[in-house]
Amino acid sequence: MTSTTLSYLFVVYAVGAIATGQLMFKKIADLIAGQSLGEIVQNYAAIAWFLLAMTIYMSATFFWIAALRNLPLNRSYMFMAMAFVIVPVLSKYFFAEELSRNFFLGAAIVAVGIYITQAAK
Numbered sequence: 421m422t423s424t425t426l427s428y429l430f431v432v433y434a435v436g437a438i439a440t441g442q443l444m445f446k447k448i449a450d451l452i453a454g455q456s457l458g459e460i461v462q463n464y465a466a467i468a469w470f471l472l473a474m475t476i477y478m479s480a481t482f483f484w485i486a487a488l489r490n491l492p493l494n495r496s497y498m499f500m501a502m503a504f505v506i507v508p509v510l511s512k513y514f515f516a517e518e519l520s521r522n523f524f525l526g527a528a529i530v531a532v533g534i535y536i537t538q539a540a541k
Contacts, residue, residue, distance in 0.1 A: 434481075
């Protein structure tokens with residue numbers, strides 16, 4: 421496996437980890453809904469989810485930096501747009517949030533945009 425291929429895998433991991441972190445933040449928000457600050461700091465389930473989410477975000481940052489050692493930022497960063505598709509799709513599954521037809525049109529435009537930016541030399 422070449423260092424470039426490995427770097428793109430790191431980018432994919434970073435995007436997935438960022439998306440996972442966003443879903444975990446929503447879980448935390450649901451856990452603390454309606455609670456006072458005093459109740460939140462004693463909500464050990466929410467604190468555990470928060471620590472896990474921050475650990476995942478930190479790992480995403482490490483993998484992102486590792487990827488940027490071999491990839492230009494102007495090409496790598498376009499992959500972050502995948503999170504704008506992944507998070508809503510998973511939020512429908514995990515939180516029963518609705519997705520409109522416009523979402524799917526927008527997701528297709530994002531996918532085409534990523535393809536175009538990566539195909540350009």
